[in-house]
Amino acid sequence: MIRVSIVGASGYTGGDLLRILLFHPEVEIQQVTSERHAGKMVSNLHPNLRKITKLKFVSIDELDPCDVLFLGLPHGHMMNRLEQFEALADTLIDLSADFRISDPAAYETWYGKPHTCPDRLKDFVYGIPELHREEMKGAKRISGAGCNATATILALHPLYQAGVVESSVVEVKAGSSQGGNAVSEGSHHPERSGAVRSYKPTAHRHLGEIQQSLGASNIHFSATSIEMVRGILATSHVFLNKDLEEKDIWKIYRSAYGDEPFIRIVKERSGIHRYPEPKLLAGSNYCDIGFERDPHSNRLVVISAIDNLMKGAAGQAVQAFNISKGFDETTGLQFPGLHPA
Amino acid sequence: MSECPVCGADVELTSDAVVGELLSCEDCGTELEILNLDPVEIGEAPSAEEDWGQ
Numbered sequence: 250m251i252r253v254s255i256v257g258a259s260g261y262t263g264g265d266l267l268r269i270l271l272f273h274p275e276v277e278i279q280q281v282t283s284e285r286h287a288g289k290m291v292s293n294l295h296p297n298l299r300k301i302t303k304l305k306f307v308s309i310d311e312l313d314p315c316d317v318l319f320l321g322l323p324h325g326h327m328m329n330r331l332e333q334f335e336a337l338a339d340t341l342i343d344l345s346a347d348f349r350i351s352d353p354a355a356y357e358t359w360y361g362k363p364h365t366c367p368d369r370l371k372d373f374v375y376g377i378p379e380l381h382r383e384e385m386k387g388a389k390r391i392s393g394a395g396c397n398a399t400a401t402i403l404a405l406h407p408l409y410q411a412g413v414v415e416s417s418v419v420e421v422k423a424g425s426s427q428g429g430n431a432v433s434e435g436s437h438h439p440e441r442s443g444a445v446r447s448y449k450p451t452a453h454r455h456l457g458e459i460q461q462s463l464g465a466s467n468i469h470f471s472a473t474s475i476e477m478v479r480g481i482l483a484t485s486h487v488f489l490n491k492d493l494e495e496k497d498i499w500k501i502y503r504s505a506y507g508d509e510p511f512i513r514i515v516k517e518r519s520g521i522h523r524y525p526e527p528k529l530l531a532g533s534n535y536c537d538i539g540f541e542r543d544p545h546s547n548r549l550v551v552i553s554a555i556d557n558l559m560k561g562a563a564g565q566a567v568q569a570f571n572i573s574k575g576f577d578e579t580t581g582l583q584f585p586g587l588h589p590a
Numbered sequence: 591m592s593e594c595p596v597c598g599a600d601v602e603l604t605s606d607a608v609v610g611e612l613l614s615c616e617d618c619g620t621e622l623e624i625l626n627l628d629p630v631e632i633g634e635a636p637s638a639e640e641d642w643g644q
Contacts, residue, residue: 499597503617517619518596518634 250277251574254312256334257321259283261426262344264295265563266319271302273567273581275574279315280307287311312337317574319566320344323429328365340389340573342566348373348392349458359457376569377402378578379509380462385572393569394462396561397421397472398455400483402462403512403536404553407505408487409463415490415547416467419459422484424477424527427557446474479558480527485551495542498549502538510579511560511568515539525554532556533586534564556586592630596620601632 255266258281270276281291283306291306292299309330318338320327327334328347335341350356353367364370373392374384377399385391394402401419408414425441435441449472456470499514506512516539517523525537533556540551555561564582571578592601599617603624611624612635623635 496596496598499599499618503597503599514617516597518621519619 251275251317252277252279252315253317253319254278254280254282254315254338255319255321256282256309256312257323258291259286259294259306260321260430261558262562263321264298265558266321266566267291267295267298267302267304269563269567269581270319271298275576275580278302278304280304280312282307282309282312284308309333314338316340317342317570319570324360328369331366331369340391340570342376342391342393342570342573343373344393344562344566346395346454348390349375349394349398350461351375352461355457355461359454374569375458375462376565377462378565378568378572379403379506379512380406382572385569386575388569388573391566391569391573393562393566395455395458396427396481396555396557397423397453397470397483398458398462399561399565400481400536400553400555400557401455401459401470401485403555404483404485404538404551405459405463405468405487407501408549408551409465410505411501413489413491413493413501414465414467415488416469417485417487418469419471419483419485421470421472422475422477422482423472424480424557425474426478427474427481443476444474445476448472448474477527479531479556481555481557481561482525482527483551483553485553487549487551489547489549492547493542493549495540498540498542502540506538511535511582513537516541524552527554527556528590529588530554530556530559530586531590532559533584534559534568534582535586536560592632594618594620594622595633603627603630 253276286306287308291304315338317340320343324346327343327345351370353364356364373390374388376391376393502514511534515525515537524539536555538553571580594601594615597618613622621635622632625631625633
């Protein structure tokens with residue numbers, strides 16, 4: 250059994266990590282931390298885990314050595330305590346943004362301040378298994394990818410790899426859990442309920458990792474928060490540099506993802522679920538991708554959906570963990586979602 | 591073995607397939623119709639369009 254501890258486990262991502270790992274056959278959860286809730290039962294914060302675990306939160310300073318640390322701290326904390334965590338565990342899987350961008354100058358561009366350990370950025374494997382599976386095998390440092398970035402990168406990577414993109418514009422609709430469990434004026438129910446709020450029309454931080462992963466700067470990104478708790482729907486308007494038919498697009502995606510366990514091409518001619526829908530993915534680790542070629546222009550619309558807390562965070566981190574430790578990468582991640590939900 | 595006219599996926603016919611038989615593409619879910627058997631020809635089955643334009 251692999252001894253796992255989770256740092257920053259009181260948040261929504263930490264809760265989903267626990268939900269998955271408590272049932273993982275190769276994992277023993279050793280400790281979970283929360284500075285604010287140290288001493289409280291885990292089920293106080295994550296009530297879905299009642300009668301499943303009797304774990305209590307501890308402080309980071311009470312952590313014992315373990316095999317793997319999953320880190321769900323707010324952005325900027327992990328890089329300042331890297332040595333402390335490296336002394337505790339052989340393998341670190343960080344879900345913050347601290348080690349997603351490998352270039353220090355690019356990190357400063359997107360996060361507005363210098364990285365505190367820039368020489369360590371290249372030690373971390375970027376956490377999208379579909380792009381970095383081979384590097385993940387045996388990896389000791391993995392950085393989870395951003396949720397919006399994951400939905401966008403998985404949608405567009407095959408097209409950029411095929412060299413068929415002139416430029417692309419991505420609009421993401423995001424659920425409220427993306428903002429974490431800290432309250433703010435903006436999350437107050439009368440303000441948030443029913444909102445369709447443009448919260449980042451330009452310069453979203455995830456664009457840095459999107460451009461890094463796609464190896465391109467000809468991509469633009471906007472994000473809107475909507476009335477949804479879990480989920481991301483990314484609509485990517487891709488302007489093609491070649492005259493491709495839908496059958497050609499099918500071949501590109503089938504070639505890229507035909508063997509991927511967590512990616513499904515969803516594009517049906519009839520029925521009410523013809524394209525990806527985040528609602529159907531709640532709690533699952535799938536990324537559904539669909540597309541439609543505009544018959545009147547060179548635009549291809551690619552639609553991708555994920556659960557931001559799963560394929561966009563905890564689920565994808567466990568998938569990466571499975572790969573790094575040599576387990577079947579679907580272990581603990583087989584939940585198919587609910588219908589109706 | 592034949593090819594889905596919509597997405598290009600392989601479509602396998604059973605040995606007792608007949609002209610006019612309907613089947614679904616496993617990749618794109620399109621309902622297909624066997625138009626000919628020798629040579630094999632597959633087309634999209636006719637269907638009513640839904641109006642999603644409101």
